[in-house]
Amino acid sequence: MNLQQLRIDIDNIDTQLITLLSKRFIATREIGKLKHQDNKDPIDTNRLNQLCDKWINESTEQEVNPELSLQILNTIHRYVVAEHKELK
Numbered sequence: 001m002n003l004q005q006l007r008i009d010i011d012n013i014d015t016q017l018i019t020l021l022s023k024r025f026i027a028t029r030e031i032g033k034l035k036h037q038d039n040k041d042p043i044d045t046n047r048l049n050q051l052c053d054k055w056i057n058e059s060t061e062q063e064v065n066p067e068l069s070l071q072i073l074n075t076i077h078r079y080v081v082a083e084h085k086e087l088k
């Protein structure tokens, strides 16, 4: 593949990443509403730890740097929690 074809691939992959991010936030906004109704803390440390393990394992399997993946997960988590706290 040449540079132009590879960049077309990258553009399509980036669109998919943003679509997946949007779907994830649609789900977490629903979780935020449920937690708000049930008066639950926006942060669930056990669940976050499970997610970290899963992201590390799957990243390693798929040859993605797990440190990068954890930074992405932690950034997403920070924004999710900020949205949940806005409901308070």
Ligand SMILES: O=C(O)C(=O)C[C@]1(C(=O)O)C=C[C@@H](O)C=C1
Binding pocket: 028, 031, 032, 042, 043, 044, 045, 047, 048, 051, 076, 077, 080, 081
């Ligand atoms: O699963 C939850 O309880 C969520 O609120 C979602 C989520 C996530 O982004 O995956 C966000 C905050 C919690 O600390 C754990 C997980």
